[in-house]
Structures are given as structure tokens and as C-alpha cells.
Amino acid sequence: MRQHHRTPRLLGTLLLVAVAGLSATAAAPAAAPAAAARTATPLDRVVPAPASVRPGGPPYEITPATRIRVDDSGAVRRIGGYLADVLRPSTGYPLPVITHGTGGVRLRLEDGPYGAEGYRLDSGPQGVTLTAREPAGLFHGVQTLRQLLPPAVERKTVQHGPWPVAGGTLTDSPRYAYRGAMLDVARHFFTVAQVKRFVDALALYKIDELHLHLSDDQGWRIAVDSWPRLAAYGGSTEVGGGKGGSYTKADYREIVRYAASRYVEVVPEIDMPGHTNAALASYADLNCNGTAPPLYTGTDVGFSSLCVPKQVTYDFVDDVIRELAALTPGRYLHIGGDEAHSTRHDDYVKFMDRVQPIVERYGKTVIGWHQLTGAHPVKGALAQYWGLDSTGAAEKAQVAEAARNGTRLILSPADRIYLDMKYTADTPLGQDWAGLVEVRRSYDWDPGAYLLGAPASAIAGVEAPLWSETIVTDHDIDCMTFPRLPGAAELGWSPAAAHDWDTYRVRLAAQAPRWDALGIAYYRSPQVPWPAR
Structure with a gap:
């Protein structure tokens, strides 16, 4: 599990001062300029690397009119609510979670070659659809969607948009x-x-x-x-x-x-x-x-x-x-x-x-x-x-x-x-x-x-x-x-x-x-x- 011996714990204020040199931040910094949020993140820029990516076509943009459409099941509703909870503070948009309509962000379950945790993400001008066989796959797809949005989407106060999602198809499983x-x-x-x-x-x-x-x-x-x-x-x-x-x-x-x-x-x-x-x-x-x-x-x-x-x-x-x-x-x-x-x-x-x-x-x-x-x-x-x-x-x-x-x-x-x-x-x-x-x-x-x-x-x-x-x-x-x-x-x-240090370090830096x-x-x-x- 661990070791043949252990060094003693570093102590007190000296440690806390020294640790500060390790970190990029100890608290959320001020919001980044709006210009930094305007380019859609490429589908292949996420971590972990997806199994398959086919980029193409215009992006989808999350706007005040966007709805999160879900299957009428408890698990999918909860995942939709989780996604809305991530997006609402930073976008300032209402993002209602609904079970009907067209367009927007769609979360759905269907039989398919996704396995217990896999999913497919399809993005285009009319919306983003996440499809999986099991709820776990939809949840993992939501994590990918988060990474495809500008980093400011993670903040807890309203930020400048726009909020684009690159066009194309991403298929993934562990x-x-x-x-x-x-x-x-x-x-x-x-x-x-x-x-x-x-x-x-x-x-x-x-x-x-x-x-x-x-x-x-x-x-x-x-x-x-x-x-x-x-x-x-x-x-x-x-x-x-x-x-x-x-x-x-x-x-x-x-x-x-x-x-x-x-x-x-x-x-x-x-x-x-x-x-x-x-x-x-x-x-x-x-x-x-x-x-x-x-x-x-x-x-x-x-x-x-x-x-x-x-x-x-x-x-x-x-x-x-x-x-x-x-x-x-x-x-x-x-x-x-x-x-x-x-x-x-x-x-x-x-x-x-x-x-x-x-x-x-x-x-x-x-x-x-x-x-x-x-x-x-x-x-x-x-x-x-x-x-x-x-x-x-x-x-x-x-x-x-x-x-x-x-x-x-x-x-x-x-x-x-x-x-x-x-x-x-x-x-x-x-x-x-x-x-x-x-x-x-x-x-x-x-x-x-x-x-x-x-x-x-x-x-x-x-x-x-x-x-x-x-x-x-x-x-x-x-x-x-x-x-x-x-x-x-x-x-x-x-x-x-997909395992390659030279490409990974670039994707990691973008995190x-x-x-x-x-x-x-x-x-x-x-x-x-x-x-x-």
C-alpha cells in the first residue's frame, strides 16, 4: 500500500507558507475577459480523451431560450437538474428541465452499443443531444459537455457569454x-x-x-x-x-x-x-x-x-x-x-x-x-x-x-x-x-x-x-x-x-x-x- 518508512509531517505555518508556492490559486480569481470565452472548444480537447471524435458543422450556442429536455424518468431528470445547476449560476439563464419540445440540450436513454457507462454526444446548430444506454453514461456525457463549454461556465456568478458547443459527434466508453x-x-x-x-x-x-x-x-x-x-x-x-x-x-x-x-x-x-x-x-x-x-x-x-x-x-x-x-x-x-x-x-x-x-x-x-x-x-x-x-x-x-x-x-x-x-x-x-x-x-x-x-x-x-x-x-x-x-x-x-504524452500535455494545460x-x-x-x- 505505501512504504517501508515514512517521513514526519511538515509542521505549522512554515508548511502553509511553502505550500502557497505550489498552487495556481487558493481562491477563484476574477472573471476572465469575455473574449476568452468566444471560441468553441474542439471535441477532441477534453480529458479523458474520447474513444472517437468526428468534428464538423456549426456549433450550438446555449442562450436564454435553451431548454434541457430529458426522458421522463427519475434518473434522467436528476441528471438534467444537475446540469442545470452547473450552468445557471454562470450563464444567468433559466434553463428549465422539461420532457417535451425540440432543440436545446437533450438527454435520452436508448438501447445501443454504449455499454454501462458509454455515451454519444451530437452537436449542431439546433442543439446538443446526449444518448446513452444507462444513466451513468449520460452523467459522464454531461462531464464532457462541461469541458466543451468555456471554463467560465464553472463560476458561481454571472459571466459574459457566448456559450458555444463545437459541432460534430463524439462517441465514448471506458x-x-x-x-x-x-x-x-x-x-x-x-x-x-x-x-x-x-x-x-x-x-x-x-x-x-x-x-x-x-x-x-x-x-x-x-x-x-x-x-x-x-x-x-x-x-x-x-x-x-x-x-x-x-x-x-x-x-x-x-x-x-x-x-x-x-x-x-x-x-x-x-x-x-x-x-x-x-x-x-x-x-x-x-x-x-x-x-x-x-x-x-x-x-x-x-x-x-x-x-x-x-x-x-x-x-x-x-x-x-x-x-x-x-x-x-x-x-x-x-x-x-x-x-x-x-x-x-x-x-x-x-x-x-x-x-x-x-x-x-x-x-x-x-x-x-x-x-x-x-x-x-x-x-x-x-x-x-x-x-x-x-x-x-x-x-x-x-x-x-x-x-x-x-x-x-x-x-x-x-x-x-x-x-x-x-x-x-x-x-x-x-x-x-x-x-x-x-x-x-x-x-x-x-x-x-x-x-x-x-x-x-x-x-x-x-x-x-x-x-x-x-x-x-x-x-x-x-x-x-x-x-x-x-x-x-x-x-x-x-x-x-489515445495514450500520448505530447498531445495529452496540451489538453491538460487547457484544463x-x-x-x-x-x-x-x-x-x-x-x-x-x-x-x-
């Missing part, structure tokens, strides 16, 4: 079904509002999985009724000794609901048998010696372990998984499994053999970090690979063998796609145990060919984790997530043939005014030809 990002809320706690803000960033780039790292040595972040001290005591601190925090069940349901409204599935993680000091400190019986350790606020790893021989350990795991599964409508439940250095290997295997069936009993599919492949992954389980390009051949071979035997893989190579790695040696946030990960390095690899010996068909998708040892604020999240997150999204969504409008602080990598301010 390469991988699993396109994820992870937010570590255990090292530092993030509020429901902060998680929602992160979800909105994922949705803009068609990421459909939010992996929440809910427990670790430094904090337990989800209420469990049958073990109340987990959140009340285990969640009472964080890295550096802050007050921590935890989600009530109502909080967690709200995160799940909000993510679902953006067609993002929540993947909760309870890390075990290691990374468990917050639980061990909360309940003495979970320790083999019956003594609870103190709460932990440092960043070292590998020192904690649930007591594998004790029956109470499995009573605990069963209760936690049962309650969490009941709160989680998504398919997956992540059981961690990495860096269990204080658990003997035979105990690790016994533990995973007992815990995986518990996850299945409560109707969820197991995900574990790739160390799970050193045990016995159950049928249907997914292993999340977090090794490096330089990871030893034996470890890679173990993962590849599991893949050949039916275990599907989520790829999160730490020296490629970990969002908490420093960009350069001078980056004030983040860590460098996996190396320095600039924008090109994070983008310039092929998931289908990355792990030697693993069949391309075994790759379920990619995920970009953001570990939070040094991440405290929204500003911190932005600086480390952007501009690398869109690249991870493109690796998961776009066809391999900067949109981030400015959204108030997203980002790192202005010298590898990207950002527009002048």
Missing part, C-alpha cells in the same frame, strides 16, 4: 470499469463537506470509485455500534496529535448518497491485521497480551497486529464488516492486508482465510492490497498492486500468478500514481519514499502492459491513492491531486491508442482555466504548457 481514487481519512480526518468536494473533482474526470481508507494506526473514522470505543476513542486523534474525528452512520450514508448522485461508488476500507493500533488502543481484548497500547500519532508503519489466535478478533471483524456492509450499497469492501510486518506469515494466511468469507457472507466482493496474493484470495477477489517499477521479481511474479489464476488486479503503482508523492525534491508537501513523481511519470505508462506475466484481461482498472500524512486542508488535497488526477482518469478511461474557475489550487508543473495568466 477502457476499464474500475477507475478509482483513494482518500486517506485515517492519518488526517476530513469532514463530510471535504469528501464531497473530492467526489466532485473525481466526477469531472469520469472516475467512478471512491476508496475511503477508514482505519489505520492513527485513527478509526467510522462509527460501529457494537464497538463504540472504536470511533469515540480510536478516532479522537490523528497524525501530529490533532483532534481527529469520525463519521457517524448518518455522515457515512450522506457521503455514499452524494457519491452515488455523481455515479461514484464508495469502497470502504478497514485495514487489517496490521495498521490497527487505533482499534488495539480502543479494546484491550484485541491484543494478544490483553493490554491496550496508547493512541498513536506518528507515521511509522508495520508495528501493530490484531491477535490472530483469539476468537474475539473474528467476533470484532464480523461485527465491523456486518455494520459497514449494511451501510454500503456498493459492491466492494476493502480489507487492507499490507505491511503486516508484526504478523507471522502463517498467521497472516490464517487470518485472511477466515476474514474473506466474512466479507462474502455480507454480500460484498473482497479487495485487498496485493499482499493478499501471498495468502489464498477467494474467487472473485481483487488485489490492489501498490509496488514500484523496482519491486522485486519474486513479489511481482506472485501477483502475476494470482492474476493468471483468476484474481483481478487494480493497479496503483506507488512510483507512478500515488498522489502523495512529491513532484520534485522541492515540493513542500508529500513524501518521496517511492521516488519523485512528476506529471509525465504519473501519466506515461500502460496499465495493460505494466505487470509482466499478468494477462491484460486480469486488469480491472487503476486507482490513484492520496495518503494523508502531510495532507491537512483542501488546499493540500488540491496541490497534490492536480494535475495528476486527470492523467490517472485518462489511464482508466481512454483507449490505449487550468477551468480549475481556476472552480477554485482548485494546483501545481504548475514545468512539464505542462500552461496558458499565460
Whole structure:
């Protein structure tokens, strides 16, 4: 999952001052001149790159007379309302959502070769039509439509038009079904509002999985009724000794609901048998010696372990998984499994053999970090690979063998796609145990060919984790997530043939005014030809 050691968190005002040098903006700047908004964005300029583009013909212009026409179904109405909510503040137009009429922006479902998440966008002088087989496809099409409009459309105050959408046809569907990002809320706690803000960033780039790292040595972040001290005591601190925090069940349901409204599935993680000091400190019986350790606020790893021989350990795991599964409508439940250095290997295997069936009993599919492949992954389980390009051949071979035997893989190579790695040696946030990960390095690899010996068909998708040892604020999240997150999204969504750094960096640069409008602080990598301010 992470590393062999961790550097301490940078502290105080010096860090906050230094971080300011990373960002393009900490707040939405003044509106751009109207002239900058008058050219229609080419259909092939969006991120992730579409599967197929056929440009041509005059653009459509959104005007005060534009209507958003939808199928008469709850899901499509909600997507139409979401689109209207994006467009109304900046355009100042009423944009009623209706089920009849002609022209305007049309959202419709029909049978066709779109798959579960694909869509087609047709644009011409009379209107824009988004067509999909499933609501998720329409929602992803709306994200493309947003990017085809001038960046000022993202602002919350009325801006100068016009609002053109380039003419032509765009057909799109994802390469991988699993396109994820992870937010570590255990090292530092993030509020429901902060998680929602992160979800909105994922949705803009068609990421459909939010992996929440809910427990670790430094904090337990989800209420469990049958073990109340987990959140009340285990969640009472964080890295550096802050007050921590935890989600009530109502909080967690709200995160799940909000993510679902953006067609993002929540993947909760309870890390075990290691990374468990917050639980061990909360309940003495979970320790083999019956003594609870103190709460932990440092960043070292590998020192904690649930007591594998004790029956109470499995009573605990069963209760936690049962309650969490009941709160989680998504398919997956992540059981961690990495860096269990204080658990003997035979105990690790016994533990995973007992815990995986518990996850299945409560109707969820197991995900574990790739160390799970050193045990016995159950049928249907997914292993999340977090090794490096330089990871030893034996470890890679173990993962590849599991893949050949039916275990599907989520790829999160730490020296490629970990969002908490420093960009350069001078980056004030983040860590460098996996190396320095600039924008090109994070983008310039092929998931289908990355792990030697693993069949391309075994790759379920990619995920970009953001570990939070040094991440405290929204500003911190932005600086480390952007501009690398869109690249991870493109690796998961776009066809391999579209993968080209030289063209991608130009498309990426064009996203900067949109981030400015959204108030997203980002790192202005010298590898990207950002527009002048």
C-alpha cells in the first residue's frame, strides 16, 4: 500500500507558507475577459480523451431560450437538474428541465452499443443531444459537455457569454470499469463537506470509485455500534496529535448518497491485521497480551497486529464488516492486508482465510492490497498492486500468478500514481519514499502492459491513492491531486491508442482555466504548457 518508512509531517505555518508556492490559486480569481470565452472548444480537447471524435458543422450556442429536455424518468431528470445547476449560476439563464419540445440540450436513454457507462454526444446548430444506454453514461456525457463549454461556465456568478458547443459527434466508453481514487481519512480526518468536494473533482474526470481508507494506526473514522470505543476513542486523534474525528452512520450514508448522485461508488476500507493500533488502543481484548497500547500519532508503519489466535478478533471483524456492509450499497469492501510486518506469515494466511468469507457472507466482493496474493484470495477477489517499477521479481511474479489464476488486479503503482508523492525534491508537501513523481511519470505508462506475466484481461482498472500524512486542508488535497488526477482518469478511461504524452500535455494545460474557475489550487508543473495568466 505505501512504504517501508515514512517521513514526519511538515509542521505549522512554515508548511502553509511553502505550500502557497505550489498552487495556481487558493481562491477563484476574477472573471476572465469575455473574449476568452468566444471560441468553441474542439471535441477532441477534453480529458479523458474520447474513444472517437468526428468534428464538423456549426456549433450550438446555449442562450436564454435553451431548454434541457430529458426522458421522463427519475434518473434522467436528476441528471438534467444537475446540469442545470452547473450552468445557471454562470450563464444567468433559466434553463428549465422539461420532457417535451425540440432543440436545446437533450438527454435520452436508448438501447445501443454504449455499454454501462458509454455515451454519444451530437452537436449542431439546433442543439446538443446526449444518448446513452444507462444513466451513468449520460452523467459522464454531461462531464464532457462541461469541458466543451468555456471554463467560465464553472463560476458561481454571472459571466459574459457566448456559450458555444463545437459541432460534430463524439462517441465514448471506458477502457476499464474500475477507475478509482483513494482518500486517506485515517492519518488526517476530513469532514463530510471535504469528501464531497473530492467526489466532485473525481466526477469531472469520469472516475467512478471512491476508496475511503477508514482505519489505520492513527485513527478509526467510522462509527460501529457494537464497538463504540472504536470511533469515540480510536478516532479522537490523528497524525501530529490533532483532534481527529469520525463519521457517524448518518455522515457515512450522506457521503455514499452524494457519491452515488455523481455515479461514484464508495469502497470502504478497514485495514487489517496490521495498521490497527487505533482499534488495539480502543479494546484491550484485541491484543494478544490483553493490554491496550496508547493512541498513536506518528507515521511509522508495520508495528501493530490484531491477535490472530483469539476468537474475539473474528467476533470484532464480523461485527465491523456486518455494520459497514449494511451501510454500503456498493459492491466492494476493502480489507487492507499490507505491511503486516508484526504478523507471522502463517498467521497472516490464517487470518485472511477466515476474514474473506466474512466479507462474502455480507454480500460484498473482497479487495485487498496485493499482499493478499501471498495468502489464498477467494474467487472473485481483487488485489490492489501498490509496488514500484523496482519491486522485486519474486513479489511481482506472485501477483502475476494470482492474476493468471483468476484474481483481478487494480493497479496503483506507488512510483507512478500515488498522489502523495512529491513532484520534485522541492515540493513542500508529500513524501518521496517511492521516488519523485512528476506529471509525465504519473501519466506515461500502460496499465495493460505494466505487470509482466499478468494477462491484460486480469486488469480491472487503476486507482490513484492520496495518503494523508502531510495532507491537512483542501488546499493540500488540491496541490497534490492536480494535475495528476486527470492523467490517472485518462489511464482508466481512454483507449490505449489515445495514450500520448505530447498531445495529452496540451489538453491538460487547457484544463487550468477551468480549475481556476472552480477554485482548485494546483501545481504548475514545468512539464505542462500552461496558458499565460
